Amino acid sequence: MDTDSSHQSGAADSHSFTLIxxxxxxxxxxxxxxxxxxxxxxxxxxxxxKNPDVQRKTRKEILRVLAKYNGQCTYDAQxxxxxMNMVLEETLRKYPPLRALFRRCNEDYRVPNSDVVIDKxxxxxxxxxxxxxxxxxxxxxxxxxxxRFTPExxxxxxxCQWMPFGEGPKKCLGVRQGYIxxxxxxxQLLSKYELCLNERTENPLKVNPSAFSYSPLGGxxxxxxxxxxxx
Numbered sequence: 001m002d003t004d005s006s007h008q009s010g011a012a013d014s015h016s017f018t019l020i021x022x023x024x025x026x027x028x029x030x031x032x033x034x035x036x037x038x039x040x041x042x043x044x045x046x047x048x049x050k051n052p053d054v055q056r057k058t059r060k061e062i063l064r065v066l067a068k069y070n071g072q073c074t075y076d077a078q079x080x081x082x083x084m085n086m087v088l089e090e091t092l093r094k095y096p097p098l099r100a101l102f103r104r105c106n107e108d109y110r111v112p113n114s115d116v117v118i119d120k121x122x123x124x125x126x127x128x129x130x131x132x133x134x135x136x137x138x139x140x141x142x143x144x145x146x147x148r149f150t151p152e153x154x155x156x157x158x159x160c161q162w163m164p165f166g167e168g169p170k171k172c173l174g175v176r177q178g179y180i181x182x183x184x185x186x187x188q189l190l191s192k193y194e195l196c197l198n199e200r201t202e203n204p205l206k207v208n209p210s211a212f213s214y215s216p217l218g219g220x221x222x223x224x225x226x227x228x229x230x231x
Contacts, residue, residue: 031212031213033174033177033178033181034181035097035213036097036098036178036213037177037178037181037182038181039095039097039213039214039215040088040091040092040095040097040178040182041181041182041185041186042216042220043091043094043095043216043220044087044088044091044182044186045186045189045195045220045222046197046201046205046216046220046222047087047090047091047094047144048087048186048190048195049195049196049197049222050144050197050203051144054087054144054146055190055194055195057083058083058084058087058186058190059190059191059227061081061082061083061084062081062084062187062190062191063191065077065080065081066187066191068080073183073184073187073188075180078179078180078183078184078187081183081187082151083146084183084186084187085149085179086146086147086148086149086150087146087186088179088182088183089146089148089149089162090144090145090146090148090149091144092162092164093132093133093138093141093148093149093162093164094132094133094141094142094144095214096128096129096132096164096214097164097213097214098128098164098213098214099127099128099129099214100125100126100127100128100129101125101126101128101163101166102123102124102125102126103123103124103126103170104121104122104123104124105118105119105120105121105122105123105124106120107120108120128163128164129214131160131161131163132161132162132164137161138161165178189224192226192227193224193225193226193227194224194225194226194227195222195223195224196222196223196224196225197221197222197223198221198222198223199221200218200219200221201218201219201220201221201222202216202217202218205217205220206218
């Protein structure tokens, strides 16, 4: 940046990066790209342990797809795991890693069919979890039901009904990365083990009030039982 003529000191459009800028963006990428995927995988494991029928259906799909790809969880193989996607989407509905988004309005905006005007520069608080747990939007929201996210039902959803990654031009760039990471972890576990809740896991879960992301108080504890040892 220092040797680029377009960013020389004194240039009208100079946007040189400081070390603090680089460090801050690196930390943001690590948190946004890895912590959120770990949180999603953790809650998915919790719900799969609580819902053995869903777990069995997910495992059946995993084993079927892996057999097709010689046991390798390739990118193409992951794309064929549609029910796994539904499990992750339902997990993100109940437990969005960030329970709210903040957006700043960049121009005066009148809310359709109303006299409400959001002034330019207004900071907006968007309660993602409250929207996704609204019974008028998702019936029986406390129930873990991946069938809400069949391709047919998703096609009829408003784009802002479900937005754990945000929506619009500021939508999270790491959507695909997040899915891949969470899937890889669950595929490795479910193809070999049955997931069962450990007695140390509180049920229902309580939210850690001091955590930046949507973390459970006391953590989530899962027992693993090899599939060949089950009946």
